[in-house]
Amino acid sequence: PRLLLTAGIHGDELNGIAVLHRLAATVDPAKLAGTLTLVPGLNPPGLLQSTRQWTPDWSRSAPNLNRELPGKEGGSAIADFAGRLWSRLIRSNADSAVDLHTQSRGTAYMMYAFASTPRTRRMAELVAPDIIKMDKGDKGTVENTLTDDGVPAITLELGRPEMFDDTMIARAESGLTNLMRELKMLPGKVTPPPAGLTVANDIVAVRARLPGWARLLLPIGSAVKKDQPIAEVRDAFGRSLETVVAPADGRINMITTDPRVAAGDTIARIVWWSPDPACQNGC
Template structure:
């Protein structure tokens, strides 16, 4: 690990909500924070593995939004990796933070509130506020680094990307080690999990890829490779466990959504990962009666990092997400070099054989 790292090395047992996990042990801790309308208790469940060897404590989370199942699958696969048994430090994984939303295949809490706007929460607030408080109160005090896994919303796909805040030096350093196709420098939204971590001085890598309620291979494999690379950099796993991927991500310091100028049928004309110039046609809106067509024009130079997959839109709906790329002239080639170095698995190890390709929007 580099000498300028802010990540601490720890050693010894940790105690979470009354459960003690000693070095060399693992346990699933279920922390109650409320009851459903059916009077069943709802828990925040975290799997904790403490190594006999000293090292940082990494928290990998998914499912703050209950329909973002790519992250849950990434955590599931991470916990199955053979190198986890030989690691140093502590790994805490939460495959589903928002269990009520996950059970309903919904983005939101049962009261229709967004959990990622309720942090740090309150012990006597809404169910979501209590969940946020439980995560902050019982888990975060033990943590040195967070990797938080997300996707786009329903019918809105994201190119694999990491988002970090501009002032988080350690997160920016480790983001380049993670090496996603795109690194977006994004301000922190108040009330988000990332904001709560920032308040405690915990670096956060926020991974966005794919769309809600769908699994796709690139999203899963880019994340697993990135997590392994970060653990390797932190000294949690040996250098022989994984090789470092040296391709530098395309850095975007700002982004915007091009929105529908009218309601109607949306036809996209540009794929994710493509470079566009100001004035390029990204697609067009048409009224269902065939009288009007309006092109969607790029307002700025950049890279397509997100796009709706819905064929219809109301006026003002977000259609295409453009990241303002540094080194615009080489950005598309670098993204496609990422695709060309797509993490592969032997057939006997691949338990997700149906591949979708967000770079070409094809099966």
């Protein structure tokens, strides 16, 4: 088996890099069957600039490398970079893959996986996140470009950006080790998915109607009911402007960590399971 683990395609999303450091230190090659390829930094320009985007210099507006695969060698700068990643590193080293992320600046996720097929759902279950979102995904991502090319892949989101969170890192290391056991790459018993795992196939953003200072009323991971208060938005002097409520029943999988909000900004996201057959693998 050839398992590809990648991190740092967004330059401010760092927890996955530490996960790969730990696996590099703990996986014993003498006990490993197959090939484990670790790429702790797909986006060097973004890492150097501490920005989500791919940019060789400081820029307010730059392309997202995780929308550019499989790229094209000899094309534009980013198409050529993505093409080299795809043809020379990513595709040739993978029978299955996990791309590690966090949320972006000013926001946070739970430990959260994206999957798009029954096989990738099984992979996500073995990694043991808090939430799996069945999701058709975006064109040009590592996950979806590989899956569409016959290589099952998932995206694993690990909390907050621009930090090393030891709890998230340890959970991801344990989950990926469990996946390698299921792939017969490492010895040991495969741990079943956790009982409290939430599987969702639909999502909605909870947005501020007015600009101001947002204060969350519920922690990330909370189960919510439709019209339940989730946050308050206050003006410059702390006077209440609005109470933001849940638009649907579900579970909070993402929150803003920056209290400064503009009109229309996302304060949280809620996931749930839709019974619509068309949403089986994501709406």
